[in-house]
Amino acid sequence: MRSIIESVPNFSEGRREEVIEAIVGAVRATPGVRVLDVKPDRDHNRTVLTLAGDEASLPAATMALFEAAIERIDLRQHRGEHPRMGAVDVVPFIPVRGVTMKDCVALAKQVGSQIASRFSVPVYLYEEAAATETRRNLSDIRKGEFEGFPEKIANPDWTPDFGPTAVHPSAGVVAVGARAFLIAYNVNLATSDLSIADRIAKAIRHSSGGFRYAKAMGVALQKRGIVQVSINMTDYRKTPLHRVFETVRSEAERYGVNVVGSEIIGLVPQDALLAAAEHSLRIEGFSPKLVFENRLAEED
Amino acid sequence: MRSIIESVPNFSEGRREEVIEAIVGAVRATPGVRVLDVKPDRDHNRTVLTLAGDEASLPAATMALFEAAIERIDLRQHRGEHPRMGAVDVVPFIPVRGVTMKDCVALAKQVGSQIASRFSVPVYLYEEAAATETRRNLSDIRKGEFEGFPEKIANPDWTPDFGPTAVHPSAGVVAVGARAFLIAYNVNLATSDLSIADRIAKAIRHSSGGFRYAKAMGVALQKRGIVQVSINMTDYRKTPLHRVFETVRSEAERYGVNVVGSEIIGLVPQDALLAAAEHSLRIEGFSPKLVFENRLAEED
Numbered sequence: 001m002r003s004i005i006e007s008v009p010n011f012s013e014g015r016r017e018e019v020i021e022a023i024v025g026a027v028r029a030t031p032g033v034r035v036l037d038v039k040p041d042r043d044h045n046r047t048v049l050t051l052a053g054d055e056a057s058l059p060a061a062t063m064a065l066f067e068a069a070i071e072r073i074d075l076r077q078h079r080g081e082h083p084r085m086g087a088v089d090v091v092p093f094i095p096v097r098g099v100t101m102k103d104c105v106a107l108a109k110q111v112g113s114q115i116a117s118r119f120s121v122p123v124y125l126y127e128e129a130a131a132t133e134t135r136r137n138l139s140d141i142r143k144g145e146f147e148g149f150p151e152k153i154a155n156p157d158w159t160p161d162f163g164p165t166a167v168h169p170s171a172g173v174v175a176v177g178a179r180a181f182l183i184a185y186n187v188n189l190a191t192s193d194l195s196i197a198d199r200i201a202k203a204i205r206h207s208s209g210g211f212r213y214a215k216a217m218g219v220a221l222q223k224r225g226i227v228q229v230s231i232n233m234t235d236y237r238k239t240p241l242h243r244v245f246e247t248v249r250s251e252a253e254r255y256g257v258n259v260v261g262s263e264i265i266g267l268v269p270q271d272a273l274l275a276a277a278e279h280s281l282r283i284e285g286f287s288p289k290l291v292f293e294n295r296l297a298e299e300d
Numbered sequence: 301m302r303s304i305i306e307s308v309p310n311f312s313e314g315r316r317e318e319v320i321e322a323i324v325g326a327v328r329a330t331p332g333v334r335v336l337d338v339k340p341d342r343d344h345n346r347t348v349l350t351l352a353g354d355e356a357s358l359p360a361a362t363m364a365l366f367e368a369a370i371e372r373i374d375l376r377q378h379r380g381e382h383p384r385m386g387a388v389d390v391v392p393f394i395p396v397r398g399v400t401m402k403d404c405v406a407l408a409k410q411v412g413s414q415i416a417s418r419f420s421v422p423v424y425l426y427e428e429a430a431a432t433e434t435r436r437n438l439s440d441i442r443k444g445e446f447e448g449f450p451e452k453i454a455n456p457d458w459t460p461d462f463g464p465t466a467v468h469p470s471a472g473v474v475a476v477g478a479r480a481f482l483i484a485y486n487v488n489l490a491t492s493d494l495s496i497a498d499r500i501a502k503a504i505r506h507s508s509g510g511f512r513y514a515k516a517m518g519v520a521l522q523k524r525g526i527v528q529v530s531i532n533m534t535d536y537r538k539t540p541l542h543r544v545f546e547t548v549r550s551e552a553e554r555y556g557v558n559v560v561g562s563e564i565i566g567l568v569p570q571d572a573l574l575a576a577a578e579h580s581l582r583i584e585g586f587s588p589k590l591v592f593e594n595r596l597a598e599e600d
Contacts, residue, residue: 004596036595052596096592181592188584245581261584267592270570273581277573280580281545284488284561292396292481292567295336296304296352297593 002297003098005107006181007051007058009091011069012084014040014047019072024049026068032057036267045080046089050267052096055103059111062091066119074170075146085146086121086172090138093178096269104178105129112176116163119171122153123162126177131161138175146172180213180235183272184265187229187248190258194220197227200251204231204244211247213239226260236269242276270294302597303398305407306481307351307358310389311369312378314340314347319372324349326368332357336567345380346389350567352396355403359411362391366419374470375446385446386421386472390438393478396569404478405429412476416463419471422453423462426477431461438475446472480513480535483572484565487529487548490558494520497527500551504531504544511547513539526560536569542576570594 013019020040027049028035037050053061066088073087082089091111093104108129116123130136134157144152149167152158159165160173167173189197197218204210205217213235219228229248233239249259271288278286288294313319320340327349328335337350353361366388373387382389391411393404408429416423430436434457444452449467452458459465460473467473489497497518504510505517513535519528529548533539549559571588578586588594 004593006592034596052592241581242577259582261582263584264586264590267595268590270591270593273577273591274573276581277542277576281541281576282559282561284563286564290564290568291570291573292306292352293304293570293597295567296334 003054003103004052004096005054005058005099005104006094006096007053007062007091008048008094009051009062009065010046010048010082010089011065011073012046012075012078012080012082012087012089013069013073014042014045014080014082020047022072023047023065023068026064027051027061030057030061030064033061041082043080044082045078046082046084055099055107058093058107059114062111063114063118065091066115066121070119070121070168070171075172076170078146083142083145084172085142085144085149086168086174087170088121088174090126091174091176092127093176094181095178096181097271101128101178101180108176108178112162115174115176116160119168120164121168121171122160122164122166122173124173124175125161126175128178128180129176135161138177141175149173180237181269181272183233183236183241183268185231185233185241185244186219186263186265187231187245188221188224188260188262189227189229189252190260191227191255192220192225193255193257194218194227196252196255196257197229199255200248201229201231203251204229204247211239211244214244236272236275240275240279241272242279245276303354303403304352304396305354305358305399305404306394306396307353307362307391308348308394309351309362309365309391310346310348310382311365311373312346312375312380312382312384312387312389313369313373314342314345314380314382320347322372323347323365323368326364327351327361330357330361330364333361341382343380344382345378346382346384355399355407358393358407359414362411363414363418365391366415366421370419370421370468370471375472376470378446383442383445384472385442385444385449386468386474387470388421388474390426390475391477392427393476394481395478396481397571401428401478401480408476408478412462415474415476416460419468420464421468421471422460422464422466422473424473424475425461426475427479429476429478435461438477441475449473480537481569481572483533483536483541483568485531485533485541485544486519486563486565487531487545488521488524488560488562489527489529489552490560491527491555492520492525493555493557494518494527496552496555496557497529499555500548501529501531503551504529504547511539511544514544533572536572536575540575540579541572542579545576 201216501516
């Protein structure tokens, strides 16, 4: 089975179309990498790329991204709501298939070291790749933003993991990391009472006693006249979709409310849905290798 | 998305290893075709191949199979329990992905015509490719076997769809067809009472009033001390796994019996499990394109 790694780099340009096109074009030209999605945001003045590749192709794609971005983005001129610290702001690597988190951590370190030596941009390793707990959270690294970094970087607590202890004049600093696949998953409830969605969100999210890898909030869907438990599943292998779904369903029942349906926003790894099928059909000795298409990919 | 067609040809040799290897080797050498499984059976003196390919590669693989089999198998010398009629006995084409049943019917006709003109072997089209209802069932075509075919083929009801109205002296005749993917699916029950599995099998199988595309029987699993409803799902798109599972579960409940688990024997198309996940999670607007790996395959 070929290995598949997702990467979701953000770069700090969401307005000038020719700049976005040039940067995306440079990434797209890298052999072995696919650009699955490009999401520019004018307000944030930032673009989010979704890439798929492997350990061989993603380092080259990241270098191409940096080269094109540094040439065209000067953070001294940049304005936007996005709390940015770099021309390329963040580069996460995410295991999808045939590759472990450990592999992605190693990849983040390798790419981080390459960025630092080639572009003299200070690199912070975050999430699973973080060297210390204090650098695990992206928001802690980001604090101060581009403008505050010359002072922050001089603090010994914030010496970069790779590269100079000096902010790149136009390109700032970058966070490179490894994390689990993020699934945006919503469950819709047959009620217009937002407080029910809020209470269920509170029941399932980690911060208030729920599942370790679930973040959740209640949302009103005005047009449909119903409410939704809007969920970020931050590690579906440890907190599976079907367990969260069943808990939402049973909590809703307690209020006499039915589940209308659920939604997957964006993409979902095959494994996450196979696990739901395995669970509901109670399949014994299940393996993804039972799937015809996977057997084919394996023979590649 | 690249199209995927499965083919499961049977040829009439299950004992002489060097013959089996030579025939399988000829198929394996065809570019674009993968041999996913080889199952020789000594008692039946037959081998079942599982191939994956597409409309471009499978005709060549079938020709290679015929060439190698005709050279090495003489049915006048063949003995075995397998009710065989040809050196290559049956060649079904099965849509898996990005291809319709209609495409597979067209492929069966094209390949059938090629076999007849190149090898002078009479060809009968069966199942979805059958020209008349009387030729839909493979067992009706097979009746009489190799030894009875010289008489059967002279009957105007049994004029071949392609090729001469004369049995090939050593290679007999062949059935070429198109059919849906067959899933072998078993549901295990927490009881040793075989009559319960028998009654549930009767409830779900088509022949006695159950689901249109399910065949089923009760089986005792001696070692585990439990019983099983053993099911052949002959068209999982029209009779889905999860509906059959839920019916078995509710019928078992009526006898106070729990479902221990279920088993997939062999391979299952991804779609069949995604449908189960979609059902149990009640996913709105589901599409296989939501799956990361499928999005990648699409970009190929």
